[in-house]
Amino acid sequence: MTKLIGLTGGIATGKSTVSTLLRLSGYPVIDADQLVHQLQTAHSKGLERLTAVFGSGILNADQTLNRQALGSLVFSDQTKLAKLNMVMQPLIRDEIWRQVKNYQKQQIPYVILDAPLLFEENYADECDLVVVVATDHQIQVQRLMKRNGYSQAEAEQRIDSQMPLAEKKRLADIVIDNNGSKEELKRQVAGLIDQMHNNRLW
DSSP states (O other), rough: OOOOEEEEEETTHHHHHHHHHHHHHOOOOEHHHHHHHHHHHTTOOHHHHHHHHOGGBBBTTTTTTOOOHHHHHHOOOOHHHHHHHHHHHHHHHHHHHHHHHHHHHHSSSSEEEOTTTTTTTGGGOOOEEEEEEEEEHHHHHHHHHHOOOHHHHHHHHHHHHSOOOOOOOHHSSEEEOOSSSSHHHHHHHHHHHHHHHHTOOO
């Protein structure tokens, strides 16, 4: 039976690094963020729906999505952020479960579902195990400022738009603490992989 492992965290906590390490170790990863990009390409159904809701101001001159314009719009307004999720989540959900079913047919033992909104969109309810990648708040802010070039206020706004990490940690089966070095993070992921290989997670 295929086991579905949910992977989530907050922005700039290192979730993507953990996801990459698992993928490099041979585990198939369904990346919800990657699906979003695929579903928002020029002339796609997703982009058509977004434009209908938010207007043509979110488009570049070549009719591709201007992600910075969309981000500025929705992350400053919770109502608009909710509308964004209402537009995109049904499309994302359909594609996620299409891929899960395909892996189940192949009898793949473990599949990773990498989803920022794992709890918010109730994907966690369908997972056999949930892993949360977490950092202290100030480290998260500093990493986000460095990575995206945000001011502290912009970084705080992005973080505050998400479900609190403390709540995600409370709901997790396993918490990966990413306050240290990349080598320490790799050791924790290696420990998780060892548990998976030896079937010690259940």
